[in-house]
Each structure stands twice: as structure tokens, then as C-alpha cells.
Amino acid sequence: MIPTITAFERSPDGGKGLARDTRVRWALEEVGQSYDTRLVSFAAMKEPAHMALHPFGQIPTFEEGGVAIFETGAIILHIAQTRDGLLPKEADARARAVAWMFAALNTVEPPILDLTIARIVEGDRPWTAERLPLVLDRIRARLGLLSFRLRDAEWLDGAFSAGDLLMVSVLLRLRMSGLLDEYENLAAYVARGEQRPAYRRAFEAQLAVNAPAA
Amino acid sequence: MIPTITAFERSPDGGKGLARDTRVRWALEEVGQSYDTRLVSFAAMKEPAHMALHPFGQIPTFEEGGVAIFETGAIILHIAQTRDGLLPKEADARARAVAWMFAALNTVEPPILDLTIARIVEGDRPWTAERLPLVLDRIRARLGLLSFRLRDAEWLDGAFSAGDLLMVSVLLRLRMSGLLDEYENLAAYVARGEQRPAYRRAFEAQLAVNAPAA
Numbered sequence: 001m002i003p004t005i006t007a008f009e010r011s012p013d014g015g016k017g018l019a020r021d022t023r024v025r026w027a028l029e030e031v032g033q034s035y036d037t038r039l040v041s042f043a044a045m046k047e048p049a050h051m052a053l054h055p056f057g058q059i060p061t062f063e064e065g066g067v068a069i070f071e072t073g074a075i076i077l078h079i080a081q082t083r084d085g086l087l088p089k090e091a092d093a094r095a096r097a098v099a100w101m102f103a104a105l106n107t108v109e110p111p112i113l114d115l116t117i118a119r120i121v122e123g124d125r126p127w128t129a130e131r132l133p134l135v136l137d138r139i140r141a142r143l144g145l146l147s148f149r150l151r152d153a154e155w156l157d158g159a160f161s162a163g164d165l166l167m168v169s170v171l172l173r174l175r176m177s178g179l180l181d182e183y184e185n186l187a188a189y190v191a192r193g194e195q196r197p198a199y200r201r202a203f204e205a206q207l208a209v210n211a212p213a214a
Numbered sequence: 215m216i217p218t219i220t221a222f223e224r225s226p227d228g229g230k231g232l233a234r235d236t237r238v239r240w241a242l243e244e245v246g247q248s249y250d251t252r253l254v255s256f257a258a259m260k261e262p263a264h265m266a267l268h269p270f271g272q273i274p275t276f277e278e279g280g281v282a283i284f285e286t287g288a289i290i291l292h293i294a295q296t297r298d299g300l301l302p303k304e305a306d307a308r309a310r311a312v313a314w315m316f317a318a319l320n321t322v323e324p325p326i327l328d329l330t331i332a333r334i335v336e337g338d339r340p341w342t343a344e345r346l347p348l349v350l351d352r353i354r355a356r357l358g359l360l361s362f363r364l365r366d367a368e369w370l371d372g373a374f375s376a377g378d379l380l381m382v383s384v385l386l387r388l389r390m391s392g393l394l395d396e397y398e399n400l401a402a403y404v405a406r407g408e409q410r411p412a413y414r415r416a417f418e419a420q421l422a423v424n425a426p427a428a
Contacts, residue, residue, distance in 0.1 A: 055363040056321050056356065066306040071316035078309050092280040095292050102285035102319070107270050110324045117328075122348065127341030134336065142270065149269040 002036055003028070003064035005075075006050070007209060009039040015210030017203045020072045021060040023169045025205050027076045027162065029198035031083035039209065073105050076162050086162040093158060100156050100163025108146060109170040111138040115177065139179060147183040154192065168193030216250055217242070217278035219289075220264070221423060223253040229424030231417045234286045235274040237383045239419050241290045241376065243412035245297035253423065287319050290376050300376040307372060314370050314377025322360060323384040325352040329391065353393060361397040368406065382407030 005028075007021035021037070028035050044050055045057045053061045054070040061068070062075040069075055077098065080086035088094050118135045122128050146167075150156060155164045171190045174180045180187045193199055219242075221235035235251070242249050258264055260271045267275045268284040275282070276289040283289055291312065294300035302308050332349045336342050360381075364370060369378045385404045388394045394401045407413055 051359075051363075056317070056359050058321075067309050068306075069309050069313040071313045071320060073316040073320060074309070074313035077312060077316075092282075095281050095283050095288070098291060099283040099285045099288035102287040102291075103270070105316070105320050106285060106287060106323075107272075109320075110327060113324060114328065114331075117352075122345075125341075125345070127339075127345060131336075131339070131341060138331075145265075145270050149265075 001065050002034055003062055004036040004038055005063075006038050006040050006053070006059045006061045007206065008059055009041045009044075009209075011206065011210045013210075015207045017206055018173055019059070019206065022202050022206045023072050023166065024060045024062065024075050024079075025202035026165055026169070026199050027079045027086060029201045030165065030196075031079060031085040033079070033083060037205075037209070073101060073166065076166065077101065080162045086165065088158065088161065096157050097161035097163045100161065101166050104163065104166035104170045108142050108167065109173075111135070111142055112170060112173050115139060116173070136177075136179065139174070140182070143179065143183050143186060147186050150185050150189060152185060155189075160196070164193065168199075215279050216248055217276055218250040218252055219277075220252050220254050220267070220273045220275045221420065222273055223255045223258075223423075225420065225424045227424075229421045231420055232387055233273070233420065236416050236420045237286050237380065238274045238276065238289050238293070239416035240379055240383070240413050241293045241300060243415045244379065244410075245293060245299040247293070247297060251419075251423070287315060287380065290380065291315065294376045300379065302372065302375065310371050311375035311377045314375065315380050318377065318380035318384045322356050322381065323387075325349070325356055326384060326387050329353060330387070350391075350393065353388070354396070357393065357397050357400060361400050364399050364403060366399060369403075374410070378407065382413075 005021060005024050008019050011019040013019060025035070040050055040059060045054075045059065050061075051057050053063070053068055056070075058070070060072060060075060061070045062078065067078065069078060076086070087097050114135050118128060118132055155161065156167060157163065168190050171180060171186060172194075175190075180190060194203075219235060219238050222233050225233040227233060239249070254264055254273060259268075259273065264275075265271050267277070267282055270284075272284070274286060274289060275284045276292065281292065283292060290300070301311050328349050332342060332346055369375065370381060371377065382404050385394060385400060386408075389404075394404060408417075
């Protein structure tokens with residue numbers, strides 16, 4: 001049984017790997033699970049067939065046998081719970097790795113998404129230039145604490161886990177902002193994530209969809 | 215073994231139940247697990263002892279035997295996975311309930327938190343009055359789809375689950391805004407959540423800390 005995921009027919013980022021299907025592809029590559037991809041257009045995402053799979057009309061989704069789920073975090077947790085390689089076996093360490101998954105998505109990503117809203121959605125509003133420093137400082141407040149916790153460790157808590165996969169994915173959104181470079185250990189942490197062969201394969205797979213070679 | 219959670223010594227909401235320890239208390243009440251509460255001041259939250267438990271210096275945390283975790287979502291998932299009552303037993307339904315947990319925290323809550331930022335953190339800024347309608351419309355975009363999916367069902371997917379617990383908790387943040395009343399089925403859904411005896415006990419427990427009877 002090969003799972004099927006959905007991805008943008010054309011990603012808004014043009015293939016920079018920031019669309020959330022890249023996170024799911026990465027997880028599947030880490031556990032050595034091949035998969036099929038169904039591409040959906042922006043129009044098709046809002047049609048009943050896709051809305052039945054994803055109530056908010058987004059990507060990615062994950063289908064395998066009787067399982068049909070949405071939400072990147074839930075999909076990656078499901079992959080990690082049904083295959084080896086993304087969560088420690090020992091119960092306490094496993095619970096901590098799951099905590100880092102939620103921390104990436106609930107504590108670190110929201111202020112980073114606010115930067116996207118400020119720059120893109122509200123980019124032409126009169127308040128944006130004056131408001132941007134506040135948005136950046138809210139991101140720095142989180143990055144400073146994350147940097148302090150990580151110190152010079154390779155990963156957040158022992159071996160690479162789904163928590164690192166999501167944290168690196170979330171931090172990658174900051175590449176263009178230069179913010180990441182203010183925290184040397186976080187920049188190195190993200191680079192370690194990007195250097196993983198599974199990440200490279202996931203990145204190339206989404207790039208092949210969005211920016212096919214001439 | 216009785217787990218210990220942390221909560222604000224004084225909640226910023228003065229006992230309205232919006233601090234995240236209420237969500238964890240509710241989960242523990244649903245599964246019939248008694249618990250101890252350790253109250254922490256804002257100053258203590260930033261000290262090394264608490265930061266070792268919670269890298270971002272927040273509440274709640276959860277400790278039980280060798281398990282010590284942070285992040286509300288991770289704590290509730292841990293409670294749900296180690297006790298009966300918050301997740302379906304059948305694997306496919308269980309994966310869908312977990313998807314709703316992530317949907318509550320990652321898809322529905324972020325635009326709602328932006329309203330808190332706009333009204334409170336940036337409440338005195340010159341752009342706030344003009345910007346607020348945009349923030350509200352981003353919330354409506356999510357509520358409209360959630361309302362459409364819920365229709366006249368009692369809960370999001372079959373029996374009450376940890377997904378409902380988190381979705382109701384997230385929507386409760388909107389009580390004061392009046393936004394919830396624009397969606398009759400969502401208002402009724404939230405009211406059903408609040409009427410659960412386990413929620414009532416959780417609410418009273420946090421109220422006892424924050425607004426003790428004279």
C-alpha cells in the first residue's frame with residue numbers, strides 16, 4: 001500500500017520548498033516510504049472532493065487504505081507512529097520529541113507566519129513599514145530562547161526526530177529575512193537539516209513539480 | 215502516580231479560563247485523572263528551573279514519573295494516548311481526531327491569536343483601528359469553513375474527542391469579540407463543550423486560583 005499525498009499544482013513559492021507538502025515528503029523520505037502525489041489546482045482545492053478530505057481547502061492531505069487525514073503535523077505524527085525513524089522508541093523521549101513537534105508549529109511558526117502576512121498580505125498597507133519591526137521582534141523573542149536551548153547540540157533532544165524535521169521546516173521560512181543569521185547555532189541547525197539526504201530528495205521532488213528543468 | 219501541571223500564579227485573564235492550563239485541566243478531568251498544580255509567577259517562569267521544563271518560559275507543563283513535557287497540544291495528546299476517553303480506539307478515527315487537534319492549534323488558533331495581538335499588544339498603535347477589519351476577516355475565513363464542515367453535528371467527527379476539546383478551547387477566545395455569534399452552529403458547539411461536567415470542573419479549578427471567593 002503506497003500512500004498518496006496532495007500538493008500544489010503550482011506552489012506560491014515557485015519551488016523554494018516552503019509549501020507544506022515538502023514537510024510531508026521529507027518525513028516519508030526519512031522513513032523510506034515511497035508515495036504517490038496528486039497535484040491540485042487552487043480551484044480544485046475549494047471543490048467538494050478536496051474539501052471532503054481537507055475542511056479548510058488546503059494541502060497537504062494523506063491517504064493510505066482507510067486513513068484519510070489533513071494537517072501537516074497530524075500527517076507527520078501518523079507517519080512517525082506507523083514507521084521507524086522519526087521518533088525515539090523510549091516512551092519519555094518519544095513524548096519530548098512530540099512536544100518539539102507542537103512547539104515548532106504552535107510556538108515558533110505563528111510569529112513567523114505573521115511576517116508573511118505583514119510582508120505579503122499587508123505589504124501595500126500604509127502601516128506595514130512602521131509595524132514590521134514589532135513583528136520581527138516577536139520572532140526574535142522566540143528564536144532567542146530556541147537558540148539558548150539548542151546551544152551547540154546537533155538536534156533539539158538527542159537524535160534527529162520529527163520535532164527537528166518540523167522545527168527546521170518552520171525556520172526555513174526565515175531564510176530570506178536574514179533573521180536566522182542573527183543566531184549562529186540556529187543557522188547551522190537549519191543547514192544540518194537541509195543537508196540530510198531525505199530533505200534533499202523531498203526538496204528535489206517538489207522542485208520537479210514547480211520548476212521543471214528546461 | 216499523580217501528574218503535576220504548572221499554571222499561572224495569576225492568569226492575565228483574571229480567571230476567564232483562557233490560560234492554557236485550563237485545556238490541560240479539562241483533558242485530565244475528561245479522563246478522570248486527578249492532578250497536582252504548581253503555580254508559577256511571571257518571574258519564576260523565566261528562571262532556570264522552569265526554563266529547563268519549558269524552553270519558552272511558559273505554562274503549562276506536565277510531569278509524571280519520568281515524563282516531563284511542555285506544549286499544551288503535546289500534553290493533551292500524551293494524556294489522550296495514555297488514558298481512555300479522549301481518542302477513538304479505532305486507528306483511522308483516532309488519526310482523524312488527532313488531525314482535528316492540529317487543526318485547532320495550527321489552522322484556527324493562529325488568526326485568533328492575531329486578534330489578541332492587534333487588540334492588546336498593538337492596541338495603542340495608530341494603525342490598529344484600520345487594520346482590525348483585516349484581522350477579523352482572516353478569522354471569519356476559517357470560521358466559515360469550520361461552520362460548513364460541522365453543519366448540525368454535535369462534535370467534529372463522531373464522539374467528543376481531544377480534537378473537540380482543543381477546538382472549543384480555541385473558539386472560546388472569541389467569546390468577547392462577538393464573532394462566534396455570526397456562526398450559530400459554532401456558538402452552539404462551543405456551548406456544548408462548556409456544558410460538559412469535565413469542562414466545568416476545569417474552569418472552576420482555574421477560577422479558584424485566579425479569583426478566589428471572598
